[in-house]
Amino acid sequence: MKCPKCHKEVEKGSLYCPYCLAEIPWVKEFDSVETLMKKEQQNRPPQKKSKFKYFNKLKKWKRKKRYIRHISKKQLICLVAFAAILLGALCYRQLHSFSALYSGAKRQYEQQNYERALKIAEDALDLKPESEAANLLLAKSMEKLGDRKSAILVLKPFIRNKTAGVSLYREYVEFLVQNGNTEEVRNVLKHASKEVQDKCSDYICETPVSNPASGTYASVQTLELRADHARIYYTLDGSVPTKDSALYTEPITLREGTTEVKAIGVNDKGIESDMIYRKYVIVLKTPDAPDAPEVTPKSGDYDKKTKIKVTVPDGCKAYYAFDSQPDINSTLYEQPISMPVGYHKLNVILVAANGKVSKVTTMEYYLQY
Secondary structure (H helix, E strand, C coil), rough: EEECCCCCCCCCCEEECCCCCCCCCCCCCCCCCHHHHHHHHHCCCCCCCCCCHHHHHHHHHHHHHHHHHHHHHHHHHHHHHHHHHHHHHHHHHHHCCCCHHHHHHHHHCCCCCCHHHHHHHHHHHCCCCHHHHHHHHHHHHHCCCCHHHHHHHHHHHHHHHHCCHHHHHHHHHHHHHHCCCHHHHHHHHHCCCHHHHCCCCHHHHCCCECCCCEEECCEEEEEECCCCCCCCCCCCCCCCCEEEEEEEECCCCCCCCEEEEEEEEECCCEEEECCEEEEEEECCCCCCCCCCCCCCCEEEEECCCCCCEEECCEEEEEEEECCCCCCCCECCCCCCCEEECCCEEEEEEEECCCCCCCCCCEEEEEECC
């Protein structure tokens, strides 16, 4: 017998191997059932496959192949058609989505195909009518095609609802300027946000400033008006100024009396500023009125032709009238007056150079000869 460990021959009946001292089992080991079944299968001669079994499998495969071929002929066309319809629907939906239509309209606009861009933009707005970008593109296409009024109407709701962005504001006011609606430009930007006003500052005209301020003055004043980057138009009679009013080129002299000044600025885009109103009252200190004039001869009865003389001080003029009150429209005294026949009252006044009027000197004459 052999040692199960070192495989050297040992004496029969030994309990230990004299070489490796391994224990020598004296009871024979038996294989398990599984081991025995495996050994039996390995030792069993190979069986030949039945020809009938092979032919049966072949027949089944042919029947399956004929079935597949039969299904393809009947349903392949429907299957392909369904797939084509599904693919076409997906492609159509993709090509006719808002994003695809907007991109197509923008591309056509950049290529200056404005009619095509307008049509595609309208299709895009059918899907998303509230889109600011698509409405702006539609309006720009309309403007390029010469329909500026329609372009303004497209953008106006965004301005009215105050939902427009800066780009839309700029396009809108530019359309208004080109259409001659400069007054609306001023009103739109006046009520816009600070951000929009900053971005559209080139469309806003500066309001003129004045010096001196409104008020009452005791001397002649010189009025100066100023507005950077704008022409100034003004009136002095209180009427509303326009682009046809007087153009301010030099300081304005304010003389005695009341002057109502109104002025506007107009920038290089033709947009007007807010109007300013100033009122100036000039009250000059002047000498007192002259004394009543001296007239000779004295009142009385006369029996021969007589000349009446009026003493006129320097810087004054004398005016007279018989039997009525004189004024600056009466007869100007230039030489002695012939006394008229009969009974008459002579009234004389003096008018100074500053316009002050003296009291009336009255003489009563009765001439008979």
